[in-house]
Amino acid sequence: MDLPKNNSSNFQYILENYKEICYNVENARAKYAKSGENVQIMAVTKTVEPEKINFAISQGVTLLGENRVQEFISKKDSYDKSAQVHFIGHLQTNKVKYIIQDVSMIQSVDSVKLAEQIDRSAFSHKKIMDVLVEVNVGEEATKSGVSYDKCSELIHEISQLENIRVKGLMAIPPVGCDEGVFEKMHELYLKIGEMNIKGVSMQTLSMGMSGDYELAIKHGSNLVRIGTKLFGARKYFGG
Numbered sequence: 301m302d303l304p305k306n307n308s309s310n311f312q313y314i315l316e317n318y319k320e321i322c323y324n325v326e327n328a329r330a331k332y333a334k335s336g337e338n339v340q341i342m343a344v345t346k347t348v349e350p351e352k353i354n355f356a357i358s359q360g361v362t363l364l365g366e367n368r369v370q371e372f373i374s375k376k377d378s379y380d381k382s383a384q385v386h387f388i389g390h391l392q393t394n395k396v397k398y399i400i401q402d403v404s405m406i407q408s409v410d411s412v413k414l415a416e417q418i419d420r421s422a423f424s425h426k427k428i429m430d431v432l433v434e435v436n437v438g439e440e441a442t443k444s445g446v447s448y449d450k451c452s453e454l455i456h457e458i459s460q461l462e463n464i465r466v467k468g469l470m471a472i473p474p475v476g477c478d479e480g481v482f483e484k485m486h487e488l489y490l491k492i493g494e495m496n497i498k499g500v501s502m503q504t505l506s507m508g509m510s511g512d513y514e515l516a517i518k519h520g521s522n523l524v525r526i527g528t529k530l531f532g533a534r535k536y537f538g539g
């Protein structure tokens with residue numbers, strides 16, 4: 301029997317996955333998070349068809365994560381507007397203008413140059429842009445992110461910009477890395493919070509993906525970014 305295409309019953313697996321993720325997140329939160337602290341679940345949408353994304357939103361997903369400017373531009377008009385969107389991929393300065401209006405946070409700020417471009421672009425769109433600073437906590441040559449040691453210096457510089465607000469940190473700990481790497485990130489997040497830098501607040505630690513979100517919550521993450529575990533394996537690769 302052929303089921304009609306795009307019938308939402310084809311997407312039931314997404315609902316099952318989402319329920320399981322919510323359950324696991326809630327357990328990890330109850331066990332490890334500060335009392336009352338919420339853990340946000342982001343649905344990472346790269347390579348996923350808008351129909352599936354909208355189904356996930358209809359089942360309770362409220363936050364989407366976008367990696368690629370081009371892909372986002374081609375898909376965004378079909379998204380249910382009730383979910384917020386964060387940009388989480390590597391961002392070139394000349395592409396900032398294409399996303400600034402449509403995202404509520406940019407999680408991948410790792411240089412003054414990029415921050416200055418976001419500041420200018422936010423100014424011309426009369427908005428204050430929330431950002432996270434991405435930290436290359438595994439010191440991997442192939443990954444973006446500011447180095448651990450330069451992070452607080454970068455945040456001091458960004459804090460001078462008027463149309464941008466640092467709200468926390470984002471990291472992608474290397475696959476299979478030692479648990480200490482997660483804790484190192486958590487310590488940095490707390491340390492920068494204690495610096496009381498004007499206009500900077502450490503309220504979001506975005507860490508943890510399909511393979512390590514519970515471990516990340518154990519080490520202070522309050523925003524987990526889930527792709528594969530929610531939508532299934534991606535058909536093609538890329539960041």
Ligand SMILES: *Cc1c(COP(=O)(O)O)cnc(C)c1O
Pocket residue numbers: 344346367388389472509510511525526527528529539
């Ligand atoms: C793809 C991606 C994710 C989600 O990865 P999964 O392992 O599929 O959950 C999270 N964060 C970033 C920055 C990504 O690029």
